[in-house]
Amino acid sequence: MEENGTHERNAGIDVRASPAELREELVMLLPRLRRFARALARDVHDADDLVQIAVERALTRSAQLRPDAPLSSWMFGIVRNAWLDELRARGRRTRLFAPEESAERIGDASQGAHADLLAVQDALARLPEEQRAAVALVLIEGLSYKEAAHIMEVPIGTLTSRLARGREALQEMLGESTGALR
Amino acid sequence: MNFSDETVMAYADGELDAASRAAVEAAMATDPQLAQRVARHRALRERLRAALDPVLDEPPPERLLEGVRGAPAPRRAANVVALKRKAAPRWSWPQWGAIAASLVGGVLLGPLLLRAPAGAALVTRDGQVLASGVLARALTEQLASDQPRGAPVQIGVSFRARNGDYCRTFVLREQSALAGLACRGREAWRLEVLAQTPAQPAAAADYRPAGSALPASVARTLDELIAGEPLDAAGETGARARGWKP
Numbered sequence: 527m528e529e530n531g532t533h534e535r536n537a538g539i540d541v542r543a544s545p546a547e548l549r550e551e552l553v554m555l556l557p558r559l560r561r562f563a564r565a566l567a568r569d570v571h572d573a574d575d576l577v578q579i580a581v582e583r584a585l586t587r588s589a590q591l592r593p594d595a596p597l598s599s600w601m602f603g604i605v606r607n608a609w610l611d612e613l614r615a616r617g618r619r620t621r622l623f624a625p626e627e628s629a630e631r632i633g634d635a636s637q638g639a640h641a642d643l644l645a646v647q648d649a650l651a652r653l654p655e656e657q658r659a660a661v662a663l664v665l666i667e668g669l670s671y672k673e674a675a676h677i678m679e680v681p682i683g684t685l686t687s688r689l690a691r692g693r694e695a696l697q698e699m700l701g702e703s704t705g706a707l708r
Numbered sequence: 709m710n711f712s713d714e715t716v717m718a719y720a721d722g723e724l725d726a727a728s729r730a731a732v733e734a735a736m737a738t739d740p741q742l743a744q745r746v747a748r749h750r751a752l753r754e755r756l757r758a759a760l761d762p763v764l765d766e767p768p769p770e771r772l773l774e775g776v777r778g779a780p781a782p783r784r785a786a787n788v789v790a791l792k793r794k795a796a797p798r799w800s801w802p803q804w805g806a807i808a809a810s811l812v813g814g815v816l817l818g819p820l821l822l823r824a825p826a827g828a829a830l831v832t833r834d835g836q837v838l839a840s841g842v843l844a845r846a847l848t849e850q851l852a853s854d855q856p857r858g859a860p861v862q863i864g865v866s867f868r869a870r871n872g873d874y875c876r877t878f879v880l881r882e883q884s885a886l887a888g889l890a891c892r893g894r895e896a897w898r899l900e901v902l903a904q905t906p907a908q909p910a911a912a913a914d915y916r917p918a919g920s921a922l923p924a925s926v927a928r929t930l931d932e933l934i935a936g937e938p939l940d941a942a943g944e945t946g947a948r949a950r951g952w953k954p
Contacts, residue, residue, distance in 0.1 A: 549777055549778065553773065553777070556768040556772055556773070556776065557763065557764040557765075557766070558764065560763050560764075560766070560768060560772075561760050561761070561764055565760055574769055578771065578772055581775050581776050582775060585778075615927060615930075615931050618934070618937075642755075642758065642759050643759045643760065645759075646755065646756055661756070664721060665756050665757075666760050670723065671721070686714055690713055690714055693717065693749065693752060696752060697752060700752070
């Protein structure tokens with residue numbers, strides 16, 4: 527607990543003036559960043575690499591963080607941009623190297639929750655990137671359309687149409703078990 | 709009343725204003741189809757959350773916690789020999805000798821450098837590591853778009869570096885596969901990075917690099933050096949015709 531005076535001084539300037547506070551907030555945020563990255567990247571190691579890159583970038587760019595903006599939105603944006611960088615780099619590499627299709631994935635799709643995670647991640651992976659990001663931000667991270675559009679740097683109308691198309695494609699891939707008219 | 713798909717979706721996501729929300733709810737009371745459309749949207753959200761929420765309960769890996777807290781956080785281990793770092797001095801002979809020697813016991817550079825048959829693929833000169841023999845020939849002659857089956861060297865991406873030089877990634881298969889990136893200097897192909905790739909099954913007689921992704925260190929070097937986009941087949945053929953001269 528800090529003294530009142532410290533809070534007073536920080537108010538209105540930068541509530542995260544202290545790098546230690548930013549780091550602690552980032553630690554709290556790690557589970558959500560990992561979930562978001564898993565929705566984008568599917569592979570757990572790739573996803574954690576993304577989170578790690580994003581954290582490094584955040585710590586070096588913390589001056590760009592607006593004190594009144596939620597840290598989570600800022601971080602989701604950084605994770606997503608790191609993912610776009612990675613996709614561009616992969617696009618170059620795959621001219622020679624086939625994408626890392628993990629053949630063992632098909633074999634190890636056992637029963638239960640793990641199998642469902644794989645089915646969902648495979649379906650997400652087949653979406654165009656911008657639809658996947660819209661779905662991940664709104665349906666998985668629970669952000670508002672406005673927040674998601676801000677993170678993706680697109681107008682709300684663009685966000686909603688990507689979301690609608692992504693949803694439709696997922697419904698088709700995941701089947702009517704999702705329709706859930708029980 | 710008919711509601712557009714986007715309206716139904718926005719309702720399910722809690723994005724409608726009070727008046728529109730009331731209108732949808734009133735219609736749902738008498739329109740089971742509309743209720744079903746809403747239920748479908750909600751069920752999809754629930755399914756996605758059910759699949760991904762368990763990630764929240766996983767303890768974050770130590771490397772991420774260390775990265776946040778400021779401790780040195782190495783990326784995933786890479787079996788890499790960095791031949792040159794930006795702004796670092798070139799490897800001197802003793803350094804390079806140490807690298808080669810340290811790896812003789814392994815399968816990496818020892819055989820390539822020290823066995824030195826006619827086809828030795830790497831040589832050192834003036835503190836640089838240069839392509840030689842089969843590797844130099846492939847870098848100069850082989851087109852990514854037209855690779856001989858079973859060739860010991862597979863060419864990957866060809867591109868112009870920011871300094872104007874032509875560079876190419878490759879995979880060299882000896883006892884184990886090495887991946888690297890070389891740039892054309894005035895007289896020879898200079899290696900910028902070299903890394904060991906995961907061992908290929910011995911049965912892979914007609915070796916295809918598919919499935920063995922470009923090692924991260926090579927990919928990073930590519931990303932650091934490249935200016936614009938990689939060469940397409942025509943660009944590659946043209947660069948070869950000009951002897952890879954900038």
